[in-house]
Amino acid sequence: MVDRSKDFATILRRDIKKYLKLYTIFDENKATDPYLIIPTKLKFKCEKCKNSWTTAHGTVQFMYHLQTRTSMIFIQVLMYPQKCRRCQLTATLSVYDDEQMRVAEEFVESLEKELYPSSQSVYKAKRKHTEKRACRARNKHIKSLCMACKNGICVYNKEKQKKYRATAKNGLRSG
Template sequence: MALELWRSIFGGKTEELEEEYGDSWRIEFDDSIEPEKPAQDWFKYIRGAFARFQCSKCKKTWPSRRVLVVFHFHLNKREKKGTVKARRFQQKCRRCQEAKMEEPTFDPDNIEVLLEKLVEKIRFRCYRENLGKNNRGFRPVGRSVGPHESAHCEACLRGICRKAE
């Protein structure tokens, strides 16, 4: 269900690209992509956003202001098809022993902002458009208090967390 929401919002954000350039775009989720190693001729975009998590063992929930999402994107100009691969980084519960990494849940407004910013990057990188600065930010849903816990953050454990930004 959540992935369908991402696909639906992305489809709406890329309609103009199809109208203006005749290119169709799709988004897929791939937890195997390496953030700093896009395939040849692919671009990367890494962004932090506010999301929530829930432990599958104890059901504890927690918010996080800096959940990384990595996008790799490519436009095949001959076929007029664009592809985005997305990876949402996970966190684990600090309370449970042997907790597993949990998927983030993003508020629909924050998915909108993430994908809006991604499409700006696509327009800049693939179509050489300069759209200026758009400062639309993320909406916190709930409160996020306390320090970022690097030991429970997948992005920190992989050395790519941008918690200092």
């Protein structure tokens, strides 16, 4: 997995600064902290053989610890790479700018629902609502090359669900 917390921090700070102070964390999350998994389109490139590909089933995991009393949220954003099917080495991953924005917006919207469950989302009404990129998948998902599959959280295996939330209590959270 690749920690992309700092990449997302700027976008998230802009959108939640009205009601929360955001801090990025690295391996400080508690086993009981919730997380949100959102599918996104990712780009991969193998540095050894120069093979490149995209996937519509990229996995972005937002792990967070919310302290409502102090109006603080600690986040860690992880993306899961894939191995190259030609040479079996882990490829470098990158995310499209519009997809990064969409995923961050989806996380903020989900967070608002958690913080203000009875009210309409103020954020949803104000945001541009970035659409998910189109998918033209030609190849099947190869579980043995997917790090998210190895961690049991791949969005491909849960493609019927748009997103899901989990905690250690219900056994869906991987180590």
